Amino acid sequence: DVKVTQSSRYLVKRTGEKVFLECVQDMDHENMFWYRQDPGLGLRLIYFSYDVKMKEKGDIPEGYSVSREKKERFSLILESASTNQTSMYLCASRRRNEQFFGPGTRLTVL
Amino acid sequence: AQSVTQLGSHVSVSEGALVLLRCNYSSSVPPYLFWYVQYPNQGLQLLLKYTSAATLVKGINGFEAEFKKSETSFHLTKPSAHMSDAAEYFCAVERGGSQGNLIFGKGTKLSVKP
Numbered sequence: 001d002v003k004v005t006q007s008s009r010y011l012v013k014r015t016g017e018k019v020f021l022e023c024v025q026d027m028d029h030e031n032m033f034w035y036r037q038d039p040g041l042g043l044r045l046i047y048f049s050y051d052v053k054m055k056e057k058g059d060i061p062e063g064y065s066v067s068r069e070k071k072e073r074f075s076l077i078l079e080s081a082s083t084n085q086t087s088m089y090l091c092a093s094r095r096r097n098e099q100f101f102g103p104g105t106r107l108t109v110l
Numbered sequence: 111a112q113s114v115t116q117l118g119s120h121v122s123v124s125e126g127a128l129v130l131l132r133c134n135y136s137s138s139v140p141p142y143l144f145w146y147v148q149y150p151n152q153g154l155q156l157l158l159k160y161t162s163a164a165t166l167v168k169g170i171n172g173f174e175a176e177f178k179k180s181e182t183s184f185h186l187t188k189p190s191a192h193m194s195d196a197a198e199y200f201c202a203v204e205r206g207g208s209q210g211n212l213i214f215g216k217g218t219k220l221s222v223k224p
Contacts, residue, residue, distance in 0.1 A: 041216060042214040042217050090153055100156075
């Protein structure tokens with residue numbers, strides 16, 4: 001079974017803090033993705049990576065950066081958290097047309 | 111450019127009734143299409159996918175979807191709803207030449223009444 005894990009299920013941070021969201025997959029997948037999910041907007045792609053140290057912007061990259069130093073780990077970084085980044089963050093990895101999702105991190109920025 | 115439209119943000123059915131969740135897509139290339147389900151407080155799980163083989167695709171939990179090119183549709187159906195089907199459902203299209211990026215619809219929340 002493919003497993004995608006995310007470091008926290010719930011996170012509360014303050015405005016201006018630097019926030020790290022971690023995602024780990026155990027199936028040696030090359031492609032990994034970060035999405036945010038907001039009610040009525042579905043999932044929107046923030047960044048994706050197709051190999052170690054390779055990254056591409058998605059549809060809404062502003063205010064975020066990513067890091068992929070090892071194949072199994074893909075980190076999302078909020079350089080200076082803002083209240084409009086309060087959301088559910090979902091990580092996924094991909095194998096043969098199928099994306100496998102982690103359980104999500106619900107981030108609240110106060 | 112590709113896009114996905116899900117008709118109806120909320121759908122309510124009675125237990126045992128037909129489930130029909132609508133998805134229309136726009137794509138300039140032959141699309142790969144997907145339906146995902148999200149149960150409360152969980153990540154997304156693949157229900158089924160269309161990758162240009164059979165136009166009628168069967169998925170998990172009794173769901174199926176039919177690819178209709180002439181209607182640019184990929185509607186999800188289940189003959190008889192169960193209480194456990196209550197969840198949010200997302201239709202998605204794979205972005206062409208994109209390393210597998212998906213464009214998601216806005217989701218349809220399915221409620222099942224006893």
